[in-house]
Amino acid sequence: MAVATAAAGLSLTLAPTASAATSAADDFNGDGIADLVVATPDAPVDGHVNAGSVTVLYGSADGVSPARSTTLTQNSPGVPGDAGSHDLFGTSHAAGDLDADGYTDLVVGAPGDAVPYSQSFGTLTVLWGSATGLTGDGVSIASPLASSQWDAEKEYGKKVVVADLDGDGTPQLAALSRTNLWAYDDLAGRTAPTDARYSESFAPYIQPRTLTAGDFAGAGRAQLVVTGSENCDGTAGGCRYTGVHTWGDYGLEPVSLPDPGGDVSGTNEAPTVATAAGDVDHDGYTDLVTGHVPASAVTEGEYSDAAGFVHVRYGSAEGLGAHRTATLDQDATGVPGRSESGDNFGASVAVGDVTGDGYADVAVGVPGKTVRGVSGTGATVLLKGTATGLTGTGAQTLHQTTDGVPDTAEADDWFGSAVAVTDLDGDGAADVTVAAKGEDVFAGSVRDGGDWVLRGSATGLTTSGAASFSAQSFGFTHPDAEFGSVLGG
Numbered sequence: 001m002a003v004a005t006a007a008a009g010l011s012l013t014l015a016p017t018a019s020a021a022t023s024a025a026d027d028f029n030g031d032g033i034a035d036l037v038v039a040t041p042d043a044p045v046d047g048h049v050n051a052g053s054v055t056v057l058y059g060s061a062d063g064v065s066p067a068r069s070t071t072l073t074q075n076s077p078g079v080p081g082d083a084g085s086h087d088l089f090g091t092s093h094a095a096g097d098l099d100a101d102g103y104t105d106l107v108v109g110a111p112g113d114a115v116p117y118s119q120s121f122g123t124l125t126v127l128w129g130s131a132t133g134l135t136g137d138g139v140s141i142a143s144p145l146a147s148s149q150w151d152a153e154k155e156y157g158k159k160v161v162v163a164d165l166d167g168d169g170t171p172q173l174a175a176l177s178r179t180n181l182w183a184y185d186d187l188a189g190r191t192a193p194t195d196a197r198y199s200e201s202f203a204p205y206i207q208p209r210t211l212t213a214g215d216f217a218g219a220g221r222a223q224l225v226v227t228g229s230e231n232c233d234g235t236a237g238g239c240r241y242t243g244v245h246t247w248g249d250y251g252l253e254p255v256s257l258p259d260p261g262g263d264v265s266g267t268n269e270a271p272t273v274a275t276a277a278g279d280v281d282h283d284g285y286t287d288l289v290t291g292h293v294p295a296s297a298v299t300e301g302e303y304s305d306a307a308g309f310v311h312v313r314y315g316s317a318e319g320l321g322a323h324r325t326a327t328l329d330q331d332a333t334g335v336p337g338r339s340e341s342g343d344n345f346g347a348s349v350a351v352g353d354v355t356g357d358g359y360a361d362v363a364v365g366v367p368g369k370t371v372r373g374v375s376g377t378g379a380t381v382l383l384k385g386t387a388t389g390l391t392g393t394g395a396q397t398l399h400q401t402t403d404g405v406p407d408t409a410e411a412d413d414w415f416g417s418a419v420a421v422t423d424l425d426g427d428g429a430a431d432v433t434v435a436a437k438g439e440d441v442f443a444g445s446v447r448d449g450g451d452w453v454l455r456g457s458a459t460g461l462t463t464s465g466a467a468s469f470s471a472q473s474f475g476f477t478h479p480d481a482e483f484g485s486v487l488g489g
Contacts, residue, residue: 007274025096026422028129030103031425033059036433037106037135038451038484039090039473045073045083052089054108055474055484056134059424064433064453064463066473070138072127074110080140081113082127088112089125092489096162096171098187103129107173109157120146122156124175128190137191141184144199145175151303154178159489163213166248167221174224176211179203181226181245181251194324198252206241210489214277216315221247225288227272227319240271244288244320257321259381260311261290270309278351280359280385285315289390290344291361308345310364310383312390324387330366337369344368345381348435350420350487354456359385361460363432365416371399371409378415380434380454382461386447396460401434404463405452407439412446414438419485429456437485441470445479448472451487 026034036057045051052315055071057064074083083089099105102141103418106129111122120143127138143153159176164171165183174183181200184193202208208228215222224245233240238257245252260270274291281287290313295304309329311425313321330339339345348365355361379399383390400409409415425431430478434452441448450470454461471483 004122009274010291013244024226025104026209027059027104028056028095028106028130029058029133030131033061034422034424035059036064036420036422036453037093037095037488038433038435039093040449040481040483040488041088041110041486042481043073043090043476044113044478045075046087046482048083048087050088050112052057052087052110054093054106055088056106058133059423059426060406063425063455063467065467066469067083069473069474070133070136072465074125078136078138079127080138084114085220086112090486091158092160093486094162094488096173096184097129098126098162098171098173098225099128100128100170103131105129106134106392107160107162109160109175111155111158111177112395115142115146117148118142120153121154122158122177124157124160124173125187126173126187126192126375139190140205141192143180145184147194147305153180154391156297161211161213161224163222164220165213165222174211174213176208176226179208180243181208181211181224181252183247186232191356194281198247200254202226202228202254202454204231208274210275212275212277212288212367214288214315216244216277216286216288216320218285218315218317224252225275225277227275227290228272242272255319257313257333260290260325260327270440273347274349274365274465276351276362279315280312280360280362281389282359282385285317288313288320289316289351291364293344293347307343308341308347309365310362314389321388324389326390328383329388330381332392335383335395336397340370340378342368342370342425348416348419350419350432351423352430353385354382354421354432355384355460356427356456356460357458359387360419361385362390363419363421365419365434366418366472367436368412369399369416372401374409374411375390376414376438377401377409378413378417378436380419382432382434384460392455394460398461398463404466405454406468407465410440411463412438413440415452418485418487423456427454429454429458432461433483433487435487440468440473442477442479447480447482447485449481449485451484
């Protein structure tokens with residue numbers, strides 16, 4: 001079934017109940033409550049395989065529901081471009097009020113999208129928010145290299161962020177391609193830019209993998225953090241690059257940070273596989289949280305044999321990690337369970353205030369976790385923020401065998417393959433959305449995918465009011481598409 005057709009009868013939004021000038025993040029319809037975006041880049045569209053779709057569930061006092069949602073593809077009315085096989089629309093997405101009208105807008109990356117009359121691949125689509133939610137109207141942005149007869153770009157839009165990079169109060173967008181970082185000026189007048197303000201080329205030595213933004217130095221503007229692998233002659237296994245890029249007068253000014261792997265699993269043994277940002281210790285500086293899986297792990301199946309860990313670089317006026325860093329794994333005091341081969345603790349991370357106490361907490365995906373003898377069913381751990389930083393004290397581990405969590409734990413569900421932290425019911429305690437890209441839904445398939453929403457409370461995550469949904473919940477019938485497997489980034 002084509003995604004656009006299936007979604008047509010389910011496209012509902014909420015009328016706004018508050019001013020459009022909302023302070024809620026990810027609030028596309030201006031009702032003061034954040035909305036949830038789940039993307040399925042492998043979804044088929046009108047006969048095109050792996051074309052991709054994005055589903056938005058609108059938040060309310062009761063949380064989110066498929067009954068209050070809309071699904072958009074590149075074949076939806078008003079959405080720029082056309083769906084094509086392997087476009088992978090939804091591989092990345094980020095939100096922010098790019099046109100300063102009070103409604104959050106959505107930026108969607110399609111790194112496989114072929115650019116007409118160009119050797120380049122990958123586009124960004126900006127969809128505008130409104131009183132009725134995302135309208136489908138938008139603009140398309142291709143790499144500045146796409147207009148060159150000499151240059152080519154691959155995987156433009158594989159990662160995207162929206163943040164105020166120049167400190168003028170209006171957020172901008174930045175995107176990664178296979179070898180470049182691009183940062184744009186404000187999107188004045190909802191006009192697609194023809195060129196980026198700044199760019200940073202990583203070829204041929206660095207292969208960028210993640211992109212994150214935050215005000216790590218308390219300067220009133222965000223910085224960009226790029227992580228990836230780095231080719232270093234004579235270094236076994238290569239090196240790991242973490243660079244902080246600051247918008248300056250003449251370009252993106254980079255500063256490299258040391259690799260945390262040396263004190264955990266050996267020099268250059270800790271690739272960064274996930275990143276997130278938030279103020280964990282509530283000191284006014286954004287902190288950087290990264291998830292790591294040691295490079296020495298032997299890959300067998302979907303997830304390697306690594307146990308994994310998370311690393312925190314605390315923000316300060318002198319820069320990230322200048323004064324404090326911390327490393328936590330499942331052997332940290334207070335964290336339930338223990339580190340085991342294949343857990344992949346840190347394969348996904350997300351940051352937000354789940355308890356509503358002003359300290360950002362960290363949701364950590366552990367998709368390879370064996371639970372009660374079920375291998376690879378997966379789990380999610382909540383680590384709590386405090387005045388002294390991230391702690392294992394009071395940590396929670398939830399999975400599909402936890403009382404109150406919908407559905408049943410099965411082998412290779414990979415519950416925790418992606419996580420997001422968003423206050424979807426507007427109660428001041430953020431909720432955690434967990435993806436399980438290996439969830440089975442349709443007969444005979446093994447990677448249908450699903451998402452769970454676990455509500456936040458003053459004491460942490462609660463299973464009261466927990467919800468789950470899959471492609472079937474929206475009337476879609478395509479198997480093995482890993483529905484809702486991308487929750488951001």
